[in-house]
Amino acid sequence: xxxxxxxxxxAQKVFEEMREPNMVAWNAxxxxxxxxxxxxxxxxxxxxxxxxxxxxxxxxxxxxxxxDELELAxxxxxxxxxxxxxxxxxxxxxxxxxxxxxxxxGFFRELQWEGIRPNEAxxxxxxxxxxQAGAFEFGEILHGLVEKAGLLWMISVNNAxxxxxxxxxxVDMARLRLQCMVMEKKQYKxxxxxxxxxxxxxxxxxxxxxxxxxxxxxxxSHAGLVDEGCEYFSKMRDLYGIxxxxxxxxxxxxxxxxxxxxxxxxxxxxxxxxxxxxxIWRTLLGACSIHGNVELAEQVKEVLSKLxxxxxxxHVLLSNVYAVAGKWKDAAALRRSMADQRIKKAxxxxxxxxxxxxxxxxxxxxxxxxxxxxxxxxxxxxLKLRVEGGYVPEVxxxxxxxxxxxxxxxxxxxxEKLAVAFGLARQREGRIKGS
Numbered sequence: 070x071x072x073x074x075x076x077x078x079x080a081q082k083v084f085e086e087m088r089e090p091n092m093v094a095w096n097a098x099x100x101x102x103x104x105x106x107x108x109x110x111x112x113x114x115x116x117x118x119x120x121x122x123x124x125x126x127x128x129x130x131x132x133x134x135x136x137d138e139l140e141l142a143x144x145x146x147x148x149x150x151x152x153x154x155x156x157x158x159x160x161x162x163x164x165x166x167x168x169x170x171x172x173x174x175g176f177f178r179e180l181q182w183e184g185i186r187p188n189e190a191x192x193x194x195x196x197x198x199x200x201q202a203g204a205f206e207f208g209e210i211l212h213g214l215v216e217k218a219g220l221l222w223m224i225s226v227n228n229a230x231x232x233x234x235x236x237x238x239x240v241d242m243a244r245l246r247l248q249c250m251v252m253e254k255k256q257y258k259x260x261x262x263x264x265x266x267x268x269x270x271x272x273x274x275x276x277x278x279x280x281x282x283x284x285x286x287x288x289x290s291h292a293g294l295v296d297e298g299c300e301y302f303s304k305m306r307d308l309y310g311i312x313x314x315x316x317x318x319x320x321x322x323x324x325x326x327x328x329x330x331x332x333x334x335x336x337x338x339x340x341x342x343x344x345x346x347x348x349i350w351r352t353l354l355g356a357c358s359i360h361g362n363v364e365l366a367e368q369v370k371e372v373l374s375k376l377x378x379x380x381x382x383x384h385v386l387l388s389n390v391y392a393v394a395g396k397w398k399d400a401a402a403l404r405r406s407m408a409d410q411r412i413k414k415a416x417x418x419x420x421x422x423x424x425x426x427x428x429x430x431x432x433x434x435x436x437x438x439x440x441x442x443x444x445x446x447x448x449x450x451x452l453k454l455r456v457e458g459g460y461v462p463e464v465x466x467x468x469x470x471x472x473x474x475x476x477x478x479x480x481x482x483x484x485e486k487l488a489v490a491f492g493l494a495r496q497r498e499g500r501i502k503g504s
Contacts, residue, residue, distance in 0.1 A: 099118075111132055121313035157195060174204070196226065215230070240367075283317060288321035293328055295328045315345075322353055355386055358386045419484040443494065
């Protein structure tokens, strides 16, 4: 009871007073450790258990994943006496959600080698990893696997497939998947073109849900359809009776921010009926960075400093704003502050898929033949763009008060450019898909 109510210390005290705790008590105290975020304590407690059942292993594995202790999760997974589809899916989803896409793909391949039939969670997890990592060719292979196995009736798997195809720019395939779902009278929760979807919904008698509207609002945001986005947001509440979640509010902030309506975005956040989280404020800070609004960016950063003080990305975004405004002293002071607080900027990276192999790139690294090929091709492409196309790099947001030539070199070495250049270099050898 104490563990369920979050009173971990009371739960531990009661447990210690038990003469011979049974398996239920051991599993309960193990769960309470993870709820408190004490992964090390849970590991110690697990080691003291005289006996363990499947529930014990499941609590340990799920707890490590939820507390982002992925290495411990991997070790626990290897120690398990037997592994079922639930544990495989826990690893796939956990690593995917934490951005460890290669590991998620690896676990899915091992699951297949073991001859275990993938379940809804594992398929959704690996498809989500494909969408985020840009492994679109692997996503197409998974689509074939899903269809061959007769698993297209799973709603979340269909949503993940649609997400993968839309993020790859393969709108025709996404639309075809959507049409098949409607024709088969399957429920679905994603749309690329709302008006087409809304008509299909009326014909099929299917009511959209919150996920449908997240996708629609996301599409409006990226297309710059501010009025339409606001209309669908109102329709979601007034016509369909769906109460907005934090994700819907985030989409509206992004909608206003991308369109340059920063004051509207700020007012919207300030008037939210729920407490805005760091992601909401960070979305607004990103918009301030894009549009160069120094005053508002400083206000937003002040709020973020209280919600998530150690996030390096927030400092970098504010540095971007200062750089665009030419406030090099402020940018330098912010960088010194990061150094004093030992806040390190996470290195940006980009990836591209060539013949079902993912290649990752980080700016400034020439450690192997792959990166050397990328730099060589990039130099060729940039020279051609300058000579034949009159290309001039955009250097306003480069965060250093340095010579123009050095700024251009900094822009030139961007990881996304390297990934695309590598794809072009290997284009004749295989098919390319990137992120």
